[in-house]
Amino acid sequence: MVTNRLLVSLSPSDRALLEPHLEAVTLYQGEILFDPGDDVTRTYFPGGSTMVSLIVLMHSGRGAEAATIGREGAVGGIVSSGHKPAFTRAEVQIPGPALRIETTRLEEAKVRSSTLRDLFSRYADALLAQIIQSVACNALHSLEARCCRWLLTTQDRVNSTEIPLTQEALAEMLGVQRTTITGVARALRARGLIRYARGQIIVMDRTRLQEASCECYAAVNQHFNRVLPEVRPQGIITATDL
Incomplete structure (x- = not known):
């Protein structure tokens, strides 16, 4: 389909x-x-x-x-x-x-x-x-806010809480090192916003993820x-x- x-x-x-x-x-x-x-x-x-x-x-x-x-x-x-x-x-x-x-x-x-x-x-x-x-x-927003924006944008397109992408792919899209995005992902996981498994990032709390995102997503x-x-x-x- x-x-x-x-x-x-x-x-x-x-x-x-x-x-x-x-x-x-x-x-x-x-x-x-x-x-x-x-x-x-x-x-x-x-x-x-x-x-x-x-x-x-x-x-x-x-x-x-x-x-x-x-x-x-x-x-x-x-x-x-x-x-x-x-x-x-x-x-x-x-x-x-x-x-x-x-x-x-x-x-x-x-x-x-x-x-x-x-x-x-x-x-x-x-x-x-x-x-x-x-x-x-x-140019203006933190990596964490940009990451949240990207996850929300991607979730809109896959229409699922499960985003089939690795942290390595996420780092590539955001133009940063893999180790850098790992730190951001850990912080979001610790706050209960996401969790991740091999090859997947899972959105756990979309409302709070939107709150952590920058204004660009809504704009x-x-x-x-x-x-x-x-x-x-x-x-x-x-x-x-x-």
Whole structure:
């Protein structure tokens, strides 16, 4: 079953422009959808608990996450037309189903529908807001607050108290050393906010985790809801609907 909140918000006529060209695929943990400089020839709509990170890479080989995308959005050529060189790496953090479309087909559909163009433009605005907020968050807030924000954001996308990621992966996303994130995780566990097992981080008290998070989590969500009010959690599109 493939789910995506952005697609379900489309009108029947707009969905009809995309349906013949959507392909159900499985994305695997660690899979690279594109790297900096690649021509973005495909657009992905994550479903279920699938999560993709946009990662900014340095010459040293280190990187940090700039944005997280799950079933609420899309990865790939959303607004641009013609040549679409990627600036970031798109890497699958949590595996699962997705719908894939050739970006040229998506562009053709946007030419035919002003409402489709508007939806993807507004989504691009929401994604940009997440990236901009991340810049401020990384500069101004403590690692613990940033970690709490990341866990909340990820939990929203997997829709479960169990987040199937290691502390090592969390450290990579936050751009810090593994030993550093271990100390933060221990502190959160000691306060009863999370616990962790091999390959999993489990949210034990979401309310208190939100209290420990910085303001960035709420700010990004509020902007998304204002810009895309029709993209609601209860809306689900499945592969059988296509």
